[in-house]
Structure formats: C-alpha cells, structure tokens
Amino acid sequence: MANLIVGATGRTVTSGFLKSVLQNGTGRYVCQLQRITLKFCKASGQSRGVRDYVENHLLDFAAANPGVVVYVTPKPEIHARLVAEYLNGEVHTVFVDKKSAEEIKQHVQSLVWRSGLPLVRLRKTQHTETPSIQGQWTPFTNRPASSTVALEERLKRLKT
Amino acid sequence: MAGLGRNCVLCARKSLLFHRSCLTLTRTQIPLASEVVVTQVRGTKRWVRPYLQTLLNRINKENEWLGPLPPQPRSSKINWNYESELFAFGPRLGEKLNMNTLRAAFTDRSYVEQEEERRRELGLPLEDVKLDMQDNSHLSEQGWELTTNYIYRFIRAEFPLLPEEGVKAIHDYVTQEDMLVWIAKHLGVKDLIRCSTFPVPPPVTKQVFLAIIGAVKHDQGPQRAEAFVQDFVVAQLVGKDVNAMWDVPNPMGMLAEVLQKEGRGEPEPRIINQSGVNTVTPVFCVGVYSDKELLGEASGDTLPKAVEEAARVALANMFKTHEGRKPLALDTRLKTMAEITGKTQYLENKS
Numbered sequence: 133m134a135n136l137i138v139g140a141t142g143r144t145v146t147s148g149f150l151k152s153v154l155q156n157g158t159g160r161y162v163c164q165l166q167r168i169t170l171k172f173c174k175a176s177g178q179s180r181g182v183r184d185y186v187e188n189h190l191l192d193f194a195a196a197n198p199g200v201v202v203y204v205t206p207k208p209e210i211h212a213r214l215v216a217e218y219l220n221g222e223v224h225t226v227f228v229d230k231k232s233a234e235e236i237k238q239h240v241q242s243l244v245w246r247s248g249l250p251l252v253r254l255r256k257t258q259h260t261e262t263p264s265i266q267g268q269w270t271p272f273t274n275r276p277a278s279s280t281v282a283l284e285e286r287l288k289r290l291k292t
Numbered sequence: 293m294a295g296l297g298r299n300c301v302l303c304a305r306k307s308l309l310f311h312r313s314c315l316t317l318t319r320t321q322i323p324l325a326s327e328v329v330v331t332q333v334r335g336t337k338r339w340v341r342p343y344l345q346t347l348l349n350r351i352n353k354e355n356e357w358l359g360p361l362p363p364q365p366r367s368s369k370i371n372w373n374y375e376s377e378l379f380a381f382g383p384r385l386g387e388k389l390n391m392n393t394l395r396a397a398f399t400d401r402s403y404v405e406q407e408e409e410r411r412r413e414l415g416l417p418l419e420d421v422k423l424d425m426q427d428n429s430h431l432s433e434q435g436w437e438l439t440t441n442y443i444y445r446f447i448r449a450e451f452p453l454l455p456e457e458g459v460k461a462i463h464d465y466v467t468q469e470d471m472l473v474w475i476a477k478h479l480g481v482k483d484l485i486r487c488s489t490f491p492v493p494p495p496v497t498k499q500v501f502l503a504i505i506g507a508v509k510h511d512q513g514p515q516r517a518e519a520f521v522q523d524f525v526v527a528q529l530v531g532k533d534v535n536a537m538w539d540v541p542n543p544m545g546m547l548a549e550v551l552q553k554e555g556r557g558e559p560e561p562r563i564i565n566q567s568g569v570n571t572v573t574p575v576f577c578v579g580v581y582s583d584k585e586l587l588g589e590a591s592g593d594t595l596p597k598a599v600e601e602a603a604r605v606a607l608a609n610m611f612k613t614h615e616g617r618k619p620l621a622l623d624t625r626l627k628t629m630a631e632i633t634g635k636t637q638y639l640e641n642k643s
Binding site: 163199 | 370371373376377379380381383384385386474475477478479480519522523524527528530531564565567577591615616622
C-alpha cells in the first residue's frame with residue numbers, strides 16, 4: 133500500500149494513468165478477481181470478525197460471485213487476512229485483524245472491483261491513448277504548399 | 293528477523309528454519325547427548341540473536357549457491373481445488389460450459405500419455421492401462437477453424453477496400469501465438485492446464501485457448517463462440533495501428549499498381565515543404581499526387597524516406613485504414629453476424 137508509507141508525498145508515490153487489463157469491458161466485463169483466501173485463527177479474538185463473516189456472509193458472496201474461487205483456511209495464531217489473487221498474476225493481501233464482519237464485507241467488495249494492477253496515484257481521472265485525432269501540430273500543419281514559394285518571393289522582394 | 297525464511301524446498305512451507313540448512317546444522321553442531329548439561333537461566337537470552345544471524349548467513353550463502361527457486365505450479369499450494377477452479381472458469385467469462393467439455397479442453401495430449409505411462413509402470417494389466425480420457429486436439433481444431441473464419445470475416449467487413457494480403461496480415465497479427473497466450477494468461481487459463489511439463493510451453497497454452505473456443509462452440513453454439521472471439525481476441529486490435537501490421541516492401545510500386553487498376557494517373561511525389569536542408573536535422577515534407585490530386589503527405593529526414601512514408605500514407609488513405617477512421621465495430625449493436633453482413637452490404641453500396 134503505497135499511500136501508507138510514512139512521509140510519502142505526491143511525488144514519492146508511484147504515479148500513473150488509468151489502465152485496463154486486456155481491453156476489459158470492450159466486449160464484456162470479466163471480474164479480475166480469480167480467487168480469494170480467508171486466513172484466520174479459530175480461537176483468537178482478533179479474528180472474530182472474520183469468523184462472523186464466514187458464518188453469516190460468505191455463502192452469499194460465493195453465490196453472487198460464481199467466478200471467484202473462495203478458500204477458507206483457518207490456521208492457529210495468525211493475523212487474519214484476505215489474500216486476493218488476480219487474473220494478471222498479482223496477489224494483494226488485506227489484513228483484517230479486529231475488523232467487524234461489515235467492514236470485512238466492504239473490503240472483500242473492494243477487492244472484487246479492483247483490476248489487480250498495483251495501486252498508484254492517478255495523475256488524471258481520465259485517460260486516452262490518442263490525445264489528438266488530428267495528429268501532432270508541426271510548423272507545416274495547415275500551411276498550403278504554395279505558401280513556401282510565396283514566402284521566398286516576398287523575402288527576395290524585401291532584400292531588393 | 294521477521295520474513296527471514298522463504299518457502300522451504302522440502303516441505304513447501306514458509307519457515308524460519310530452512311530445512312536444508314537445518315539438516316547440515318544438526319549434523320555438525322549438536323553434540324552427543326551425554327555431554328549436554330541442561331540448565332535453566334532466566335533473563336535475556338543473549339544467544340538467540342547470534343544464533344539467528346548465523347542461520348541467516350547460512351541461508352543467504354545457500355541461496356547464492358543454489359540460485360533462485362524454480363517456478364512452482366499454482367496447484368502445488370495448499371489452497372487449490374481443481375474442481376472448484378474449473379467450475380469458476382465458465383461463470384467468470386459469462387459462459388455456461390459443461391464440466392466434462394471444459395475438462396477435455398484443458399487436457400493436453402502429453403498429460404494423457406504421462407498418466408498412461410504411470411499406469412504402465414505400476415504394472416497394471418494392458419487393458420487397464422488405456423485411459424478413457426479425452427484430450428483437446430479435436431476441440432482446438434474446431435476452435436481454430438471458427439476463430440480464423442470469424443476474424444477474416446470481421447476484418448473484411450471492417451476494411452472492405454483492403455487487399456487480401458493486408459487482411460491476412462491483420463489476421464496473422466491477432467492470432468499469433470504470443471497474442472493468444474497473452475489473452476489466455478489473462479483469462480486464468482494458465483493454472484488450469486493439465487500438461488506433462490511445467491512451465492507450460494506456449495504452443496500448449498495456445499492450443500488450450502483454442503480448445504476453449506471450441507468448447508464454447510460445442511456447448512453453446514457457433515454464434516456464442518463468435519461473440520467470445522470478438523470480445524477477447526478481436527478486441528485486442530483496439531488502439532493498435534493496423535497499417536503497422538502489414539509490411540509493404542515497396543509502397544510506391546503498390547500505389548502505382550492500385551492507381552493503374554483504377555484507371556488513374558501515375559503517382560507523383562513532390563516536395564510540399566522543407567526546412568533546414570543544409571543542416572544535420574533537415575525535414576522534407578512530401579506529398580504524393582495523382583492527376584493533381586493529393587493522395588497523402590508525410591515528412592522524413594531524407595527525401596527517399598519521406599517519399600516512401602508518403603506513399604504508405606497514400607495507400608492507407610486509399611484503403612481507408614488511415615488515422616482518424618471510425619473505430620472498430622466492437623459494440624453490442626453489431627454483435628451478430630447478420631448485422632455485420634448487413635454493414636458490409638451497406639458499405640459496398642456506398643462505395
């Protein structure tokens with residue numbers, strides 16, 4: 133999480149433009165979250181929210197997102213976390229110690245909506261690969277061919 | 293010292309004590325049991341830090357010797373269920389696919405052979421060695437046929453004036469192995485492939501991707517499979533320069549041919565503008581004319597380059613693949629083939 137670095141300013145954080153993976157959305161939208169693993173402790177108080185989430189919300193989530201594979205792996209004495217794996221191979225981890233089930237639900241939803249690309253500071257909220265359909269301006273743009281000749285003649289006249 | 297260990301080779305777990313280190317350490321450092329005197333001392337354990345430091349040094353040294361760990365398949369991890377992953381594949385792409393078809397599509401021939409070989413080594417009777425397992429050769433053939441047909445039709449409908457060589461060049465670009473492997477990788481195909489070798493070779497990935505298209509055709513019909521090809525394969529043309537895909541060796545010669553076929557005058561390159569001719573950075577702006585009509589213009593730092601580039605621009609203008617043309621018809625209104633055919637007829641009537 134680049135924006136959590138202490139002392140990070142707008143210049144130290146990696147910046148970039150909006151991107152899409154594999155032209156996603158041109159034809160149809162493909163959810164980029166491939167699988168999500170819930171790791172938590174069965175006994176610890178800090179994992180209580182995750183256990184609550186598993187009991188009350190996880191089945192609804194799995195039913196609503198059949199394209200996401202859900203793994204639940206309890207492990208003693210570990211920090212509760214959500215490990216999200218994306219189609220582009222990236223893995224993102226969210227630590228959810230002491231978070232309530234509602235908060236975890238929101239975290240999971242944000243993982244579903246993400247593209248899997250690294251989090252960067254966006255320089256602009258919109259982006260295009262073709263900034264100008266007219267093309268780059270050059271000194272010759274919109275200049276009629278004959279004008280060179282006319283210019284030379286005028287220069288000659290000025291000299292004489 | 294946190295994050296000290298990496299995944300252990302022997303037990304595939306993240307552990308502080310790297311097993312190959314531990315083996316050598318125990319062999320050398322633990323003294324005989326009779327010599328050990330166990331005493332309990334309370335207070336700061338001053339031996340812990342140097343001990344861990346020694347371990348770390350040893351691990352670092354071993355990592356230097358052995359180099360980076362080889363890539364491991366995703367299926368080697370503990371949270372992996374092939375059936376669940378296979379089930380999620382269809383809904384992810386919005387397709388209703390039969391699990392058996394999908395399983396066949398992901399199975400390479402080499403995997404079946406490997407399994408049969410394993411059975412043979414176990415000493416099973418010959419009639420049991422033969423596996424009743426489908427591989428993807430048939431499905432991938434079907435998928436390739438459909439893909440290549442659809443892409444040709446789509447490009448012809450989009451660029452009706454482009455000669456067949458150009459159409460073929462665009463088709464070859466969009467169906468090249470690197471492109472199909474790239475698409476397959478981003479649809480989550482890579483982890484599901486059943487193949488005898490790892491990492492999975494690119495030709496196998498390509499074949500599996502085509503087999504998936506074949507599976508969509510098998511389960512949901514050709515129209516749905518064509519939509520699949522359009523959404524995932526043809527969509528990769530967005531934002532790409534179509535003219536760069538077709539390498540014309542002699543653009544001026546081709547331009548002359550095309551003009552002659554249309555009964556127009558010969559192409560005539562002329563300098564429209566120039567600047568800094570006697571400097572190290574000259575610019576020549578050349579226009580190509582035919583019957584006093586400007587076909588295209590381009591600039592270059594030498595005259596032959598500018599002329600060639602201008603001829604390319606003129607060709608692009610004539611074939612209607614120029615910059616600033618209408619975007620590809622990838623929207624939902626033109627999804628069905630009937631509508632695309634209608635569009636072709638409309639364009640033909642118009643031209």
